[in-house]
Amino acid sequence: MIKIAKFGGSSVADAKHFKQIKRIVEADPSRRFIVVSACGRRWKSDAKVTDLLYLVSAHMRYHVSCDDLLEDIGSRFFAIADELGLSYPIREEYATFCERVHAGELTQEELVSRGEYFTGRLMAEYLDLPFLDAADVVAFHHDGTLAMxxxxxxxxxxxxxxxxxxxxxxxxxxxxxxxxxxxxxxxISGSILAKCLGADLYENWTDVSGFLSADPRIVDNPQPIGRITYSELRELSYMGASVLHEEAVFPVMEAGIPIAIKNTNRPQDPGTIISDRDDYVSDEPIITGVTGKRDFVAVHILKDHLTNEIGYYRRVLSIFERYRVSVEHIPSGIDSFAVVVRGEDVKDSLWSIVADIKREVEPDKIKVVDDLALVSTVGRNMVGRPGVSGSLFAALGQEGVSIRMMSQGSDEINIIVGVRDSDFERAIRAIYRAFSDGDHLLELSDLKRAEEEARIETAGLAQRVE
Incomplete structure (x- = not known):
């Protein structure tokens, strides 16, 4: 079995974490192919090595001394090497790097990449593994795109x-x-390596034990997600859940390789498995997760007999395209529709877009709603399941949250509602509660049990009436 184990910046922050990684790698002989990031934060207010290297690049560009920054970065590497007793000549190699920085010989890309390079050199020796420089095997086209x-x-x-x-x-x-x-x-590098080697599993080790079903800053003690599909992950990541880089999904998804999100500091935790399995399992939750984003703008357009006007949607959307604005959603009715976009994308062009719409397509009415937040409820087990939407809308109604728009994907794995920005957190909590008994998310078996109890109760009531 081949496992690719990628360790993020928080997992390689210092010598203590290096030791933890060694224990993880040695615990499973299948972990023979390792990918590492640059040293991350050691504590909350600490700086990542990558961020410091970007600062070095900026200092050089504006002819400001970067000696203190370079000294801070070097001390991170030296401390790791000294504590672990490594023989790699990090001080000599780092001194050469600093000379090249001062001489202006490095592009920003090469300068910043040395965070991963030096971290990798140290970790390779510590794990007693050969070092393979990514520059020798990860190929790019000249336009910056990957040559897969x-x-x-x-x-x-x-x-x-x-x-x-x-x-x-x-x-x-x-x-x-x-x-x-x-x-x-x-x-992404770990995902690419997994695909190229035909791995059985891609392990992504970070500082959290997988995905949670909601943001813990909004919902108290949200349930961990044990299994999630690639499609669900894309929906949750796009709407704000950030554990894994979105683009890291595609190489392994195409190859059918599952991803395991694991916690370096708690390797015993089960984590989250991401795969293409979308079958129903009765002991899995009805919903997988609830997440969302703020700061959306909806441009509502009303036009009588809209369905009779061929090309009307296209003409409106072409105006947004002209301003290079990406459209998020287009909820529609018989004589109206709304174009939902990110607020930051139209902060300098919104009223120019509205003016062009008025002039070019002559709507009967146009209205802008700019305090919109979107909340997405995601779950493969919602597909074809009666009552899910009703429970969701009822929960929002009971909480006094007004739904300003609603959209559901064609694959039925997500329901997106638009609410006032001020109702954003309240809406997430209300939806989560609707599918939770307080301790865990309701499972399909819970729903079936409730349906059976309701059927028995209804039958008993009918007999009493007779």
Whole structure:
């Protein structure tokens, strides 16, 4: 069995965490392929090495001394090497790096990538694994996009079959220019490696024990999510749940490789398994999770006999496209529809867009609602299940939360409601309570039991009436 184990910045923050990783790796011989991020925060107010390196780059660009920053970064690596008794010449290598920084020889991408590089060098020695530089195997096109086919060929050609350690977040073009993935790209690196090696499992080790069914800052003690599908993950991540980088899903999803989200500090916790299995299991919750985002704007358009006007929607949407605004949702009625967009996307262009709509498509009425929050309830077990929407809407009604719009995906795994921004947290709590008994989310078996009890009670009432 092949497992790819990716450890995030919080998992490699210091020597103590290095030791914990070694225990995790040695506990399972299948963990032979390791990906690491740069050293993260050691405590809440601490800085990530990657952020410090970006600051170094900014200082160099504006000709401001960065000696203190470089000293702080180096001390992080030196402390790890000294405490663990590592032989890698980190001081000499880091001194050469600093000379190149001062000489202006490094691009920002190469400068920032050294956080992962040095962390990887130290971790490879500590785990007694060969070091495979990501610049040698993760291939980029010149436009900054990943060259997946070439990456797969390079990993097959240069990867060590018995196992190796590879730093995440960066790669290189054919000419050797270092390129970076998006922030959080270490997750993507691990996913790419899993696909290229045909892994059985991609483990993503972080500082939380998987996904929670709601934001713990809003809902007290939300239930952990034991299993989630790729589709559900995409819905929850898009609407605000952030444990795994969104783009990390695609390589493993295409290859059918499950992902396990695990906690480095609590390796005994089961975590969350992400896979393409969408079958029903009676002891799993009816809903998987509730999440949401604030700061949306809805442009409501009313036009009599709208359905008779061919191309009306297209003409309106082309105006948003012209302003390079991405459309989130389009709830519609017979003679009206709304275009929902992110507030930040239209902060400088909203009224120009409205003016163009009035002039070009001549609606009978147009209204802007700008205090909109969207709440998404996600769950594969909601599909085809009577009463789910009713329970959700009833819960919001009982809480006094007005629904300003509603949308449901064609695959029926999510229900999105628009509420006033001031009702955002109240709406999430109300929906969570509707599908929870206070201690855990209601399961399909609970629903079936309730339906059976209601059927028996109804039958008994009918007999008494007779």
């Amino acid at each position: 086919e070439r990456t797969e060929a390079l990993i097959q050609e240069r990867g060590i079959p018995g196992g190796f350690l590879m730093p995440g977040f960066y790669g290189a073009t054919r000419e050797g220019r270092i390129m970076l993935l998006d922030r959080g790209g270490g997750d």
